[in-house]
Amino acid sequence: xxxxxxxxxxxxxxxxxxxxxxxxxxxxxxxxxxxxxxxxxxxxxxxxxxxxxxxxxxxxxxxxxxxxxxxxxxxxxxxxxxxxxxxxxxxxxxxxxxxxxxxxxxxxxxxxxxxxxxxxxxxxxxxxxxxxxxxxxxxxxxxxxxxxxxxxxxxxxxxxxxxxxxxxxxxxxxxxxxxxxxxxxxxxxxxxxxxxxxxxxxxxxxxxxxxxxxxxxxxxxxxxxxxxxxxxxxxxxxxxxxxxxxxxxxxxxxxxxxxxxxxxxxxxxxxxxxxxxxxxxxxxxxxxxxxxxxxxxxxxxxxxxxxxxxxxxxxxxxxxxxxxxxxxxxxxxxxxxxxxxxxxxxxxxxxxxxxxx
Numbered sequence: 639x640x641x642x643x644x645x646x647x648x649x650x651x652x653x654x655x656x657x658x659x660x661x662x663x664x665x666x667x668x669x670x671x672x673x674x675x676x677x678x679x680x681x682x683x684x685x686x687x688x689x690x691x692x693x694x695x696x697x698x699x700x701x702x703x704x705x706x707x708x709x710x711x712x713x714x715x716x717x718x719x720x721x722x723x724x725x726x727x728x729x730x731x732x733x734x735x736x737x738x739x740x741x742x743x744x745x746x747x748x749x750x751x752x753x754x755x756x757x758x759x760x761x762x763x764x765x766x767x768x769x770x771x772x773x774x775x776x777x778x779x780x781x782x783x784x785x786x787x788x789x790x791x792x793x794x795x796x797x798x799x800x801x802x803x804x805x806x807x808x809x810x811x812x813x814x815x816x817x818x819x820x821x822x823x824x825x826x827x828x829x830x831x832x833x834x835x836x837x838x839x840x841x842x843x844x845x846x847x848x849x850x851x852x853x854x855x856x857x858x859x860x861x862x863x864x865x866x867x868x869x870x871x872x873x874x875x876x877x878x879x880x881x882x883x884x885x886x887x888x889x890x891x892x893x894x895x896x897x898x899x900x901x902x903x904x905x906x907x908x909x910x911x912x913x914x915x916x917x918x919x920x921x922x923x924x925x926x927x928x929x930x931x932x933x934x935x936x937x938x939x940x941x942x943x944x945x946x947x948x949x950x951x952x953x954x955x956x957x958x959x960x961x962x963x964x965x966x967x968x969x970x971x972x973x974x975x976x977x978x979x980x981x982x983x984x985x986x987x988x989x990x991x992x993x994x995x
Contacts, residue, residue: 639663641810642698642707644722645714646673648772649739651781653713655685655693656770662810665707667698669714669722676778687783688770705729709737709806713768715924716742716932720971727752730760735806737763742828742932743972746821750795750991751976757994759796763803764821766791766828769811789893790814793821795991820988825940826876826883831933832868833886834925835954836861837917842961845918845925853917854905862902864950869901871948875937878944879981930958931969939973943981 639662643650646668657664668674674697677683682692698704705726712722719738723745730736730753738746741764749762771784792815794803804817818824837853840861844851857865869886876883884892890904891897898904908914918925934955941948959966978984 639709639810640707641665641709641711642667642704644669644704644710644712644726645718646677646695646697647714648774648781649768649770650713651677651683651695652689652770652772652783653711653739654695655683655689655691655781655783656786657810658693659689659691660810665696665698665704667701667704669718669725673778681779683779683781685781685783686775688786689783701725702729705731705734708733709735709810711737711739712745713739715928716740716745717928717969719743719745720748723749723752727756730758732758732760735761735763735803737765737807739765740768741765741821741824742928743936743970744821744825744976744988745972746795747976747978747987747991748972750987754992754994759991759994761794761796761799761803762991763792763794763807764824765807765815766824767830769814786812786814788814789816791816791818791824791827793818793824793988795821795987795989797989820985822879822984822988823881823883825936826872826879826881827889828933829869829872829886829889831929831937832872832951833865834929835934835951835958836864836868838923838925839954839957840864841917845923846921848919850919851917852909852914854909854914856917857902857905859900859902862900862905865901868950868954871941871946871951872937875941875944875946875948878946879940880985926958926962927969930955931966932972935967935970936973943979943984 641664643653643666646666650666654664654666677695682694685691746762746764770786773782775782794800800817804815807815896907898907937951
């Protein structure tokens with residue numbers, strides 16, 4: 639198999655090393671070219687952690703060359719998805735499969751719509767999160783793989799190719815995928831936007847001042863209460879759309895085998911196990927600039943469709959918009975194009991996608 643990876647940041651480099659180690663031919667496309675300059679072809683990438691070794695990255699010069707691979711993975715922040723999709727859509731054919739690693743804001747439906755206008759339909763796979771976590775310890779040419787996730791929820795449109803899509807993902811990244819019924823389930827199971835809302839709001843001055851602070855340690859009882867209330871709103875929205883979802887606590891218990899009594903207890907268990915990452919130190923953090931327009935805005939869109947009040951999500955997004963003097967709704971470049979205004983249409987599209995003709 640030949641895999642093209644759109645993006646050249648930490649996760650994209652992590653995927654390249656993971657696939658290369660498994661004997662899969664992979665190439666990276668750096669849309670801006672900046673990441674490719676940080677780790678040039680002639681300079682080995684030193685990898686530590688869950689993956690060990692030295693790797694020479696292979697690059698595609700552009701979208702056309704990326705599409706020479708039958709499998710394409712998008713591994714970049716959500717605010718770059720529209721630009722990258724628009725660049726590769728003209729080159730996609732029926733032979734392709736595209737994977738959205740960390741799906742947000744129904745980008746898969748945008749891709750399906752634009753391909754249908756060209757008379758093309760391909761399997762579009764969405765993951766609830768990334769397969770791995772990664773950071774750069776001291777230099778761009780170093781990469782530390784912190785964890786390989788034991789489970790990643792996935793869905794595919796059209797839904798009838800689900801088992802084949804799961805087999806493909808497992809062939810690439812191992813037996814770690816759980817097939818869900820549709821991408822609406824994936825959208826509603828993404829906990830990052832609500833978690834990052836609480837973390838960013840309750841630590842905004844730390845972030846703005848560039849302080850060094852530990853994220854999990856600072857999930858105090860009061861912040862934990864906020865997180866639990868946000869999670870309750872997410873579950874209510876899911877229920878209004880006919881979905882029964884697990885709570886954040888239930889997800890953690892299932893994945894870890896531990897039994898925390900509260901969200902705060904959950905995070906403090908993480909601290910006790912040595913997991914206490916440094917929180918954002920830059921006001922341009924993805925916790926706000928990515929997760930508000932591409933996480934919270936779609937959540938509020940789903941709440942309106944379901945007729946469910948989500949006052950904490952609404953207020954949190956509004957407060958951050960006021961702090962940043964920015965209309966985050968305008969930053970979302972997918973929802974207005976899709977123009978889906980009723981649950982029945984959304985329910986059909988998240989399973990079948992847009993039909994050619």
